[in-house]
Amino acid sequence: MMRTRPLKVALLGCGVVGSEVARIMTTHAADLAARIGAPVELAGVAVRRPDRVREGIDPALVTTDATALVKRGDIDVVVEVIGGIEPARSLITTAFEYGASVVSANKALLAQDGAALHAAAEDHDADLYYEAAVAGAIPLIRPLRESLAGDKVNRVLGIVNGTTNFILDKMDSTGAGYQEALDEATALGYAEADPTADVEGFDAAAKAAILAGIAFHTRVRLDDVHREGMTEVTAADFAAAKRIGCTIKLLAICERAADGGSVTARVHPAMIPLTHPLASVRGAYNAVFVESDAAGQLMFYGPGAGGSPTASAVLGDLVAVCRNRLNGATGPGESAYAALPVSPMGDVVTRYHISLDVADKPGVLAQVATVFAEHGVSIDTVRQQGRQEGDGEASLVVVTHRASDAALGGTVEALRKLDTVRGVASIMRVEGE
Missing domain, CATH: 3.30.70.260 (ACT domain)
Incomplete structure (x- = not known):
């Protein structure tokens, strides 16, 4: 039987992703309730600019006081899509203290302080889910920490930033230079006005830290990830790659050493053979190639960014967390038992x-x-x-x-x-x- 009292959700952030989360919660309310076993109610939306018109959102729900929202005491799940380190970190820990579970898309925060956030969630018997933090809509984190929980993952190799893949794909397919391809990516909305986080590999490095930690049951922080950007890649490099049957991608690579005693995590441009599945990933798409002992080679592919794809991952986590809430349980937390050292580059x-x-x-x-x-x-x-x-x-x-x-x-x-x-x-x- 369905519980009639709704589960209350606080939404922190209502930009491209947050507005899509709110829209889907409203338009798919009946389906979400049926899948969860209880209605889900948007109880408040914290924003920085309250005067903006937000279609489909009751203005009475909008507030600039995010702290007061998470401290209400009747919130079941906090969805954090504001990004950055602060105030996101303080809001998430406060949410745990006041009895809420958390769904986040905040890759930078999780890469830097994931261990502390997991510990806070465990201390308060709460969930911390973050499928949307890596590769947008692509189901990746849950397969790594649940579907492959009985396997030994040896390598994760992936394209985890759509902006850089679009730029490199344009350089490869048209012969354009880096700046020309970047200008096109900016005009089409794939690149931010300041693309540094993408093109210098910071975004991909945060995702690599998260993936390595989950894949190898080891705490890997952002500082552990070797990072090189792609701004020095030239048309001559692509010509050289073609001569040896390769193309160039910005890759996030997480590996277990051959002897199993350590791990590495790195982000940098690399040549890959045209016969490799990742070579055919075009435009702004993401793909991640996972190699494990029992399952062998697996590839996860799809849109890695954007409002709707990222909101899809957020809502998937929301359903899982709400189900746990109804059952009085929590899902998988941090698994860092292996505690393998992270080797230098x-x-x-x-x-x-x-x-x-x-x-x-x-x-x-x-x-x-x-x-x-x-x-x-x-x-x-x-x-x-x-x-x-x-x-x-x-x-x-x-x-x-x-x-x-x-x-x-x-x-x-x-x-x-x-x-x-x-x-x-x-x-x-x-x-x-």
């Missing part, structure tokens, strides 16, 4: 594509090969070509076998000291093989 082992500008004369290739050998980096292929007749320079492209990032760094430093090497044009990791 220097320990990461992968392949590399290095482009060098060198003197066009005999013996240069031998000198370069010697430097690679001295640092324990094995060469897979080498391609050399002259630039222009008589200019005395050539382009040398080296693709390595797998080597540690530290070894590659030492190699590049030594190459720069050679008189015959005029410059290191680009260094790109090769992943997904």
Whole structure:
């Protein structure tokens, strides 16, 4: 039988995502009630600008006092979609103290303070759900922490930022430069006026921290994630990638070491083979490739941002949390029992594509090969070509076998000291093989 007293929901934030959450709660009220076993009532909406017209939302529900809203004492679930660290962190912890569970889309806060928030939820017998914090509408967090709970996840490799994927896809498909592709992304609304969080990898790094923590049952904070942006990727890099059957993506990569004793988490541009499923992810879409012992290879694909897709993930969590509420139970909390150390970037082992500008004369290739050998980096292929007749320079492209990032760094430093090497044009990791 359905309970007649509604579960009360406080909504913190009513922007692109929050307004969609409110709309779906209203238009799908009967279906939500049937799925949960009780009606769900929007009890209040906290905003910064109360004078804005918000279609479909009773103005009497709107308040600028978010703290008072979460302190009411009759709120069952707080939905936080305001983002940032403060006041979101204080509001979430206050919500727990006053008896509410929380659904959040706040990747930055969870990557920085997820352990403390989980502890606060546990202390107050409350839920903390955040499917919408990573990859928008794509079901990813729940499969990792529930569906694969009996498996051992070894690697999570993904495109988790739609803005950067749109830009790189445009550069790949049209030959556009970085700035030209960014301008188009901005005009279409995919990129913010200040795109730094996206193009410098901060957004993807926060998501990588969350994914690594769940996948490896280990606390991984934002500071543990190695991060490189994509602003230096050029049309020449894409041309080089095509010559070896690859394209370039900004990837979030979370890996368990071969011996199982540590993990790494990193975000950076990388070449991936055109045969890899992630290579075909176009436009602003996201996709995450998961590798585990028993399940093997799994891929999750879909829209990774936007009001409706993100609201879909928020509402999915809301239904789960409300069901738990009715049953007097809580869902899965933090699982960090493995407590594996997070290794530095220097320990990461992968392949590399290095482009060098060198003197066009005999013996240069031998000198370069010697430097690679001295640092324990094995060469897979080498391609050399002259630039222009008589200019005395050539382009040398080296693709390595797998080597540690530290070894590659030492190699590049030594190459720069050679008189015959005029410059290191680009260094790109090769992943997904």
